[in-house]
Amino acid sequence: xxxxxxxxxxxxxxxxxxxxxxxxxxxxxxxxxxxxxxxxxxxxxxxxxxxxxxxxxxxxxxxxxxxxxxxxxxxxxxxxxxxxxxxxxxxxxxxxxxxxxxxxxxxxxxxxxxxxxxxxxxxxxxxxxxxxxxxxxxxxxxxxxxxxxxxxxxxxxxxxxxxxxxxxxxxxxxxxxxxxxxxxxxxxxxxxxxxxxxxxxxxxxxxxxxxxxxxxxxxxxxxxxxxxxxxxxxxxxxxxxxxxxxxxxxxxxxxxxxxxxxxxxxxxxxxxxxxxxxxxxxxxxxxxxxxxxxxxxxxxxxxxxxxxxxxxxxxxxxxxxxxxxxxxxxxxxxxxxxxxxxxxxxxxxxxxxxxxxxxxxxxxxxxxxxxxxxxxxxxxxxxxxxxxxxxxxxxxxxxxxxxxxxxxxx
Amino acid sequence: xxxxxxxxxxxxxxxxxxxxxxxxxxxxxxxxxxxxxxxxxxxxxxxxxxxxxxxxxxxxxxxxxxxxxxxxxxxxxxxxxxxxxxxxxxxxxxxxxxxxxxxxxxxxxxxxxxxxxxxxxxxxxxxxxxxxxxxxxxxxxxxxxxxxxxxxxxxxxxxxxxxxxxxxxxxxxxxxxxxxxxxxxxxxxxxxxxxxxxxxxxxxxxxxxxxxxxxxxxxxxxxxxxx
Numbered sequence: 001x002x003x004x005x006x007x008x009x010x011x012x013x014x015x016x017x018x019x020x021x022x023x024x025x026x027x028x029x030x031x032x033x034x035x036x037x038x039x040x041x042x043x044x045x046x047x048x049x050x051x052x053x054x055x056x057x058x059x060x061x062x063x064x065x066x067x068x069x070x071x072x073x074x075x076x077x078x079x080x081x082x083x084x085x086x087x088x089x090x091x092x093x094x095x096x097x098x099x100x101x102x103x104x105x106x107x108x109x110x111x112x113x114x115x116x117x118x119x120x121x122x123x124x125x126x127x128x129x130x131x132x133x134x135x136x137x138x139x140x141x142x143x144x145x146x147x148x149x150x151x152x153x154x155x156x157x158x159x160x161x162x163x164x165x166x167x168x169x170x171x172x173x174x175x176x177x178x179x180x181x182x183x184x185x186x187x188x189x190x191x192x193x194x195x196x197x198x199x200x201x202x203x204x205x206x207x208x209x210x211x212x213x214x215x216x217x218x219x220x221x222x223x224x225x226x227x228x229x230x231x232x233x234x235x236x237x238x239x240x241x242x243x244x245x246x247x248x249x250x251x252x253x254x255x256x257x258x259x260x261x262x263x264x265x266x267x268x269x270x271x272x273x274x275x276x277x278x279x280x281x282x283x284x285x286x287x288x289x290x291x292x293x294x295x296x297x298x299x300x301x302x303x304x305x306x307x308x309x310x311x312x313x314x315x316x317x318x319x320x321x322x323x324x325x326x327x328x329x330x331x332x333x334x335x336x337x338x339x340x341x342x343x344x345x346x347x348x349x350x351x352x353x354x355x356x357x358x359x360x361x362x363x364x365x366x367x368x369x370x371x372x373x374x375x376x377x378x379x380x381x382x383x384x385x386x387x388x389x390x391x392x393x394x395x396x397x398x399x400x401x402x403x404x405x406x407x408x409x410x
Numbered sequence: 411x412x413x414x415x416x417x418x419x420x421x422x423x424x425x426x427x428x429x430x431x432x433x434x435x436x437x438x439x440x441x442x443x444x445x446x447x448x449x450x451x452x453x454x455x456x457x458x459x460x461x462x463x464x465x466x467x468x469x470x471x472x473x474x475x476x477x478x479x480x481x482x483x484x485x486x487x488x489x490x491x492x493x494x495x496x497x498x499x500x501x502x503x504x505x506x507x508x509x510x511x512x513x514x515x516x517x518x519x520x521x522x523x524x525x526x527x528x529x530x531x532x533x534x535x536x537x538x539x540x541x542x543x544x545x546x547x548x549x550x551x552x553x554x555x556x557x558x559x560x561x562x563x564x565x566x567x568x569x570x571x572x573x574x575x576x577x578x579x580x581x582x583x584x585x586x587x588x589x590x591x592x593x594x595x596x597x598x599x600x601x602x603x604x605x606x607x608x609x610x611x612x613x614x615x616x617x618x619x620x621x622x623x624x625x626x627x628x629x630x631x632x633x634x635x636x637x
Contacts (some may be wrong), residue, residue, distance in 0.1 A: 155528070299589050320464055321517045322492020324485050400484075404464040404490070407503065 003090040020310070023303045024336075025343040028383045031296025033345025033354075035289055035379035040283040040369035045178025046278050053271060055196030055204075057134040059099075059234050061241060061257045061266040062200055063227040069260040072253060081252050082223040087210060091229075095243040097236050102127035103224035105215045106201065112208060113179040114167045121163055122201060123180065123208040125215025125224075131158070133230045134196060136204055142189025144176045145211050149188075153213040162205035164190040181218060185210065200226070200265065234268040234275065241266065295378060297386040304391040307368055311391075315398040316406030325399040334394045336388045344380030351376070411572060411603045411608030412438035412461060419456050431454040432626040434470070439618045440571070442490040443598045444605045448623035455576055457623065461605065462497045463487045464573045474528035475534075475571070492520050496565030498575035502557045505551045507543075510536060510560045511545040516568040535563040539593060562593055573597055575606045579613065591616065 001172035065082035068075075088103040105125035112119045130136070138144055139161070149156050155178060164173040164187070173187045196203055215221070229244070231237040240265055249256040315328055348371070355369045398406045419431040431453045438444065446454050460472065463479060466487070472480040476486040479490060491497070504513045514535050518528045536542050539559035549557050558578060565573060575594065579587030591613060598604045606617060614620050622629045 053488075314505060317505060318516065318520070319488065320462075320491060320497060320503065322488050322490075322520045323516075324488045324520075326485075327520065402457045402459075402465045407464075407499075 014109050020303075020307045021339065023306070024300065024339045024387065027033055027296065027300040028340055028343030028380065028387065029347040029350065030381050031293060031299070031383045032344050032376065034292045034296065034372055035349045036348065036376045037350035037354060037369070038285060038289055038292060039372045039375045040351065041366065042281065043372055044367035044369035046281065046367075047370065049274060049278070051367075052195050052197035053274060054135060054269075055194050055349070056198050056267060057228070057230070058073070059231045059237065059263055059271070060133055060270050061229050061231070061237055061268070063229065063244065064225070064263040064264075065223065066260050066263045068254045068258055070255045070258045072255040072258070074137050079252075079254070080252060081248065083227065083248065084223060086356060087251065088224070088227055091227075091244055091247055095240060097240050097243070098229055099232050100129040100133045100228075100230040102130040102133065102228050103132065103212060104228060105212055106225035107219055107220050108201075109338070110208065110332045111179075111181055112163070112167060113182070114176070116169065117167050119166055121161060121206060123157070123210060123215075125212040125219075125221075126209050126228075127212060129230075130228060131208065133228055134204065136209070137194070138189035139192040140322040141172065141406065142187075144189055145209060149211045151212050153217055154211065155180075155183060155185045155214055156188045156210065158189045158209040159187055159191070160203070160205040161191045161193050162203075165207065166206075180208070180210070183218060195244070198267070204328065231268060234271045237266050237268040289375075289379075293382050296379075296383050300383055300387045301390040304387060304394075308391075308394050312398040312406055314401050314409075315395065317403075319399065319403035319406060328399045329392075329396060332391065333388065336391055337384065340380065340384030340387055344384070346378075347380070348376055366398055411440050411475060412436065413471075413473040414460075417457075417460060417467045417470045417472060419460065419465070420468045430593075430626055431460070431467070434626075434628060436621070436628065438603060438605070439600065440603060441601055441612070442464075442603050443594075443618040444603075445608045445617035445620045446605065446623060447609070447614050447620060452623040453626040456577050456625050458574050458605070461572075462495045463490045464497065473624070479563050481598070488520075490612050492517055493568045494570050494572060496562075496567075496570040496573045498558070498561050498565050498573065498576040498578045500580040502549070502554075502561045504557055504560060504564075505563055508549050510541055510547050510552070510556075510563075513549075513560055514564045514567060517564060523618075531567065535566055536560075538566075539563045553586065554582045555589055558582060558586070558590055559593065562590070566597075571601070571603055573602050573604045575604070577607050577609065578611065579608070587613075 037349050065080065068077050068079045068081060083103075085103050088101055092098060092101045103126070107123045109120050110123040112121055126145065128145050128147055128150065131138070134220060136144065136158075138158070142158070144158050145156065148154070159167070159173060167173065167178060168176060173190050176187050177184045178187055179185070191204060193205070229240060231240050245256055245262060248254075248262060249258075254261045318328055352371060355371065358369060414434050414436040417434040421428045421430055440582070446458065447590065448454050454616055456465070460467050461519060467480050471478065474490065474494060479487070482490070498510065503518070511532055514532045515528060518531055525532065533542065539562055541556060541559055541563065544552065544556065547556070551624055552560065573594070578590050580614075584591065586609075594604050594606065606613065608614055
């Protein structure tokens with residue numbers, strides 16, 4: 001009975017007190033939109049940066065051989081340091097922190113030929129792990145090199161998406177044959193298109209990948225061009241690098257302090273920097289978000305105070321006519337909750353609309369803004385609680401007074 | 411109808427306690443028509459607010475229709491205000507954003523009356539005070555007399571026997587005031603107990619009994635007439 005009555009009264013009050021309703025709803029709506037947009041764009045920028053950085057691969061280092069720059073145990077400087085595929089296998093089995101590792105033999109200018117096209121391109125001989133490490137994901141219908149390909153030295157090739165398009169047009173390349181230096185290879189997969197903002201020697205979308213075992217049958221290379229190694233997280237790479245250097249310095253007899261014996265590109269350094277930057281950026285966003293929430297909260301509190309006189313008088317009248325305190329408070333809570341929900345929902349909708357009409361041409365720079373639903377709910381909840389608290393106590397005070405006092409309070 | 415004995419009301423304003431009522435003994439029988447008069451600050455409104463359970467006495471005994479009401483809970487008092495007393499204010503105290511219909515409907519809503527009954531009752535009440543054609547008007551669209559008639563209709567909503575009016579014509583012109591008094595006459599004639607605070611000697615003389623208050627005490631009791 002109480003609730004039904006309150007609903008009826010609520011909708012009447014909403015209808016009649018347009019200003020009060022509008023202001024409260026708008027206060028909450030505005031705060032919600034501000035918070036959602038702030039978080040959405042902040043998140044978009046961060047995701048975009050991380051995505052582009054991870055195009056090369058996550059938590060990886062690329063290691064090339066080098067030349068000693070110091071004499072060591074009677075050996076002169078200027079000796080070449082190179083690793084073999086067996087060294088890579090040894091590293092894999094002895095260094096526990098390594099998640100994945102793969103040598104990369106590189107044929108810099110290999111001729112790929114189909115019926116329609118001929119392309120000179122880079123073809124690498126790699127292990128199956130290479131794909132996952134380097135974020136080279138097969139498009140549906142294809143696969144990367146596997147252990148059987150390795151064992152049987154199969155003539156199979158995995159193509160970058162752009163190269164596959166150049167060679168096969170829009171038709172599906174998987175299963176087709178391509179001549180690699182005039183030897184027929186079967187295409188086993190094409191890379192799913194990805195964003196990549198850094199590389200060594202060329203973007204992955206115009207590459208070809210074949211098993212190392214097969215590579216050695218067409219090119220008699222002894223030394224891989226480089227190694228790719230993956231760490232379980234951005235912070236363990238130092239240990240792995242040290243272990244690899246230690247292995248190599250023992251095996252090839254060079255000073256472990258010699259920084260030029262191996263040449264290492266540790267992508268986690270940049271990642272760590274970016275992560276630190278974004279940690280600060282996130283803290284900044286949270287700070288701004290809190291301020292926005294406080295501003296929104298003050299706005300809502302102000303609105304509640306503006307309507308306090310009106311509300312107190314109204315409560316006095318209703319009490320004088322026999323309304324019980326519980327009815328009045330229930331109605332107040334219901335009103336605040338519904339207005340908060342409406343304001344929050346409208347805010348969410350408006351923010352979604354703004355994000356939707358946001359021109360996609362900017363997305364290369366700041367990414368695609370994403371609504372963080374939890375954050376939005378949090379913002380709405382905070383504003384709703386502010387509205388409830390700032391209105392609740394005066395309302396309860398008025399409803400606890402003798403009606404005559406509530407009527408005369410202002 | 412009303413039995414009050416040794417009712418006091420003390421207001422604590424800061425450090426100073428102000429005695430608004432200092433021992434009121436008052437009996438009101440059913441179907442009386444009473445005027446309460448007295449200078450400003452004599453305690454008239456305080457007394458009436460106590461009678462209407464809008465306020466509670468500091469001490470003393472108050473029986474309304476044979477039931478003690480001086481020590482009831484807030485909810486019990488709300489129920490009494492809802493069903494036993496109809497209160498008419500000088501300042502009307504209508505909800506400003508609600509129509510005449512909605513204002514009159516309020517006490518019925520609080521009493522939990524069903525929608526269809528409620529509709530009939532509201533129309534009956536508004537017709538009775540001559541506002542059957544103005545149910546959708548809001549207070550801002552009404553004259554003072556119309557507002558006060560709406561307030562009277564609202565006071566009558568749950569058929570209380572006791573009608574309390576605190577200077578009901580104070581904000582009205584003579585003609586509207588006379589109309590209000592005519593409605594009170596009708597209510598008295600149909601068996602209600604009507605108690606009116608007034609400064610108007612004509613209205614006081616029109617009533618069947620006058621209670622004169624001075625300094626929080628009844629100065630001149632039963633049956634007295636003022637000139």
